Amino acid sequence: xxxxxxxxxxxxxxxxxxxxxxxxxxxxxxxxxxxxxxxxxxxxxxxxxxxxxxxxxxxxxxxxxxxxxxxxxxxxxxxxxxxxxxxxxxxxxxxxxxxxxxxxxxxxxxxxxxxxxxxxxxxxxxxxxxxxxxxxxxxxxxxxxxxxxxxxxxxxxxxxxxxxxxxxxxxxxxxxxxxxxxxxxxxxxxxxxxxxxxxxxxxxxxxxxxxxxxxxx
Amino acid sequence: xxxxxxxxxxxxxxxxxxxxxxxxxxxxxxxxxxxx
Numbered sequence: 001x002x003x004x005x006x007x008x009x010x011x012x013x014x015x016x017x018x019x020x021x022x023x024x025x026x027x028x029x030x031x032x033x034x035x036x037x038x039x040x041x042x043x044x045x046x047x048x049x050x051x052x053x054x055x056x057x058x059x060x061x062x063x064x065x066x067x068x069x070x071x072x073x074x075x076x077x078x079x080x081x082x083x084x085x086x087x088x089x090x091x092x093x094x095x096x097x098x099x100x101x102x103x104x105x106x107x108x109x110x111x112x113x114x115x116x117x118x119x120x121x122x123x124x125x126x127x128x129x130x131x132x133x134x135x136x137x138x139x140x141x142x143x144x145x146x147x148x149x150x151x152x153x154x155x156x157x158x159x160x161x162x163x164x165x166x167x168x169x170x171x172x173x174x175x176x177x178x179x180x181x182x183x184x185x186x187x188x189x190x191x192x193x194x195x196x197x198x199x200x201x202x203x204x205x206x207x208x209x210x211x212x213x214x215x216x217x
Numbered sequence: 218x219x220x221x222x223x224x225x226x227x228x229x230x231x232x233x234x235x236x237x238x239x240x241x242x243x244x245x246x247x248x249x250x251x252x253x
Binding site: 001004007008011012015016019020030037197198201204205211212215 | 220225232239247
């Protein structure tokens with residue numbers, strides 16, 4: 001509980017630092033502050049998809065309902081955070097490109113990613129609960145994750161895009177001044193903590209439900 | 218008031234809302250876990 005309270009205070013500090021401590025980026029002005037939320041949101045999305053894929057692999061090895069649930073719950077977290085990253089990206093686009101959505105390669109690839117994971121939930125909801133559904137969903141989830149590196153990291157770098165240069169440029173260096181970098185890394189840590197909290201809440205809710213079912217029997 | 222401060226306050230309130238909601242879920246979960 002103490003750690004969770006600390007996370008709450010820490011994130012308040014990160015938000016305050018993003019607006020008051022970090023300087024605005026050259027050429028982008030105050031709007032550049034959205035980076036402290038947009039990139040960590042996308043990062044948590046990828047992290048959740050990765051965990052979803054790992055749970056799916058574990059489920060195929062040993063079909064336990066908890067693993068199936070973890071795969072689905074993490075995919076849900078991933079979908080919500082990717083959606084939030086898309087919305088914050090669209091806000092940035094509105095103020096720099098003059099339009100919320102213009103099918104830029106970065107926007108198109110994230111849209112395809114959202115569709116792939118939306119299809120995962122359609123697949124799950126169209127099948128009866130049980131081992132067959134778990135296995136089919138697990139196989140789909142593993143294939144869905146294979147597309148993540150291509151859609152998030154490769155395609156937007158191959159095609160010409162209006163999106164600002166990725167944080168880590170092709171030379172492998174971070175193009176940020178030290179104050180911005182401090183806030184950026186602090187935000188990444190905070191969002192990662194938030195993700196672990198959300199994931200653990202999901203697991204505990206499932207375990208409680210299972211114990212209740214066992215008691216009923 | 219400066220737009221920057223308005224966005225800061227809105228973001229902070231949004232986070233506090235999410236955080237308090239998560240704490241509430243955490244508290245209720247703890248209660249249920251103790252009962253079991």
